[in-house]
Amino acid sequence: MTELLTISDLRCTFGGLHAVDGANLSCKAGEITGLIGPNGAGKSTVLNAVAGTVHSVGGSIRFDGQEMRGRPPHQVSRAGISRTFQLANVFGRMTVLENLLLGARPGRADSLRGALLGVRGWREWERTQVAKARALLARCGLSSLEDQYAGELSGGQKRLVEISRALMSDATFVLLDEPMAGVNPRLAEDIALYLKEVVAGGVSMLMVEHEMSVVADLCETVIVMAQGQVIMEGTMDDVQQDQRVRDAYLVG
Numbered sequence: 001m002t003e004l005l006t007i008s009d010l011r012c013t014f015g016g017l018h019a020v021d022g023a024n025l026s027c028k029a030g031e032i033t034g035l036i037g038p039n040g041a042g043k044s045t046v047l048n049a050v051a052g053t054v055h056s057v058g059g060s061i062r063f064d065g066q067e068m069r070g071r072p073p074h075q076v077s078r079a080g081i082s083r084t085f086q087l088a089n090v091f092g093r094m095t096v097l098e099n100l101l102l103g104a105r106p107g108r109a110d111s112l113r114g115a116l117l118g119v120r121g122w123r124e125w126e127r128t129q130v131a132k133a134r135a136l137l138a139r140c141g142l143s144s145l146e147d148q149y150a151g152e153l154s155g156g157q158k159r160l161v162e163i164s165r166a167l168m169s170d171a172t173f174v175l176l177d178e179p180m181a182g183v184n185p186r187l188a189e190d191i192a193l194y195l196k197e198v199v200a201g202g203v204s205m206l207m208v209e210h211e212m213s214v215v216a217d218l219c220e221t222v223i224v225m226a227q228g229q230v231i232m233e234g235t236m237d238d239v240q241q242d243q244r245v246r247d248a249y250l251v252g
Contacts, residue, residue, distance in 0.1 A: 004029040004173060004204050005050070010059035010069075012045050019045040020056070021228035027173075027221075032195065032205040034219030036212070036239075038249050041225040043208045044086065047175045050206070051083045052076040063173065078105075082171035086178045088158035090165075092151025096142060099150050099161050100133035103168035129168070136164040140194045156187025160194060167198065174198075176207040180214050192217060212236075224248065 005027040012020040020042040027033040035043050048054035050061055052073040061069040068076055082103070090099050137143045140160040145153065150161055159179055166174050179195070180188045188211075195218060199205060209215050215222060216236040224232040224239055226248035232239055239245050 002029050003027065004064060005206065006060070006062045007046065007050070008060040008062075010046065010049060010056055010061065012042070012049055012054055012056045018228050020049065022059070023225065023228065023230050025223050025230050025233065027204060027206050029204050030199065030202075031220045032176075032199055032207050032218045034215040034222040034236075035206060035208045035225065036210070036215060036222060037225035040227075041248075042228040043225055044177055046225070047083065047177055047206065047208060050076070050081065051175055077169055077171075080170070080172040081175065082166035082169050082173075083175035084159070084162045084166055084177055084179060086181060088155060088162050088182075090150040090153070090158050090161050092149060094150060095147050096137065096150055096153070096161055097130070097133055097146040100136060100165050100168050101129055103165035104129040104132070105169045133164070133168060136167055139197060140164055141190060154184070154187065156183040156191060159183055159187075159191055163191070163194065163198075167203070172203055174203060174205045176205055176209070178208055178210060180209060180211050188214070 003026045007023060007025050010020050010023045023042065023046060035046065037043055045054055049056045050068065052071050052075070056069055059069065060067060063079060063081060066079060068079065091102065134143065134146065137146055142157065142160055145157070150158065153161065163179065179191060183191065192214065195205070207219065219236065222234065222236050222239045223230055224245050231244050231248060232242050
């Protein structure tokens, strides 16, 4: 499989702290790449740098042949990259369906031509996006909750809403920051199944996750970070047998 995302010599600093210090990693198309490591290793900073929400001071972030480093979040999103967060980020006083619609890519209703078409152009776009959102809710088992306020959902259901909203932008690559955090085991299984189905449909992912059983189940390639650098890349079996990884977790 071809490399979709390639990060070379990435450096991110906060004051005098080198959160990411020359990291090199890549993600193949058609799979979920796992990114693991002890707390403070720089994993979430890498995701934030790719998403454009953290300024990197050096290196390269290439996605599908395009340089992404230094681009603002809205340009990164337009290139086909979306993301989720450590804490499920939903709008509690909006319905589940409304939450998904917020993730939709602006259509022709927001263009000059759409403005000239007026109400007819807007309604056409809205019907298309509502149909897409309902299809995603059906895939993740939340169709019956589309009119419920998102703030009333369980932690796992909020995760499913957040992942579905990320897919509303027609993203081809999703950054997942601890998608199983705070999720009960039954719903974690539902989320894992949903992620597998999404990847089978052509979306690739980079996932930060602390639960090693989840990483082993979902990820063909696992990348290990420690102290801002990549120290190991391979299968989960390779990672578990590597002494550098064991030392990193003991030190971390």
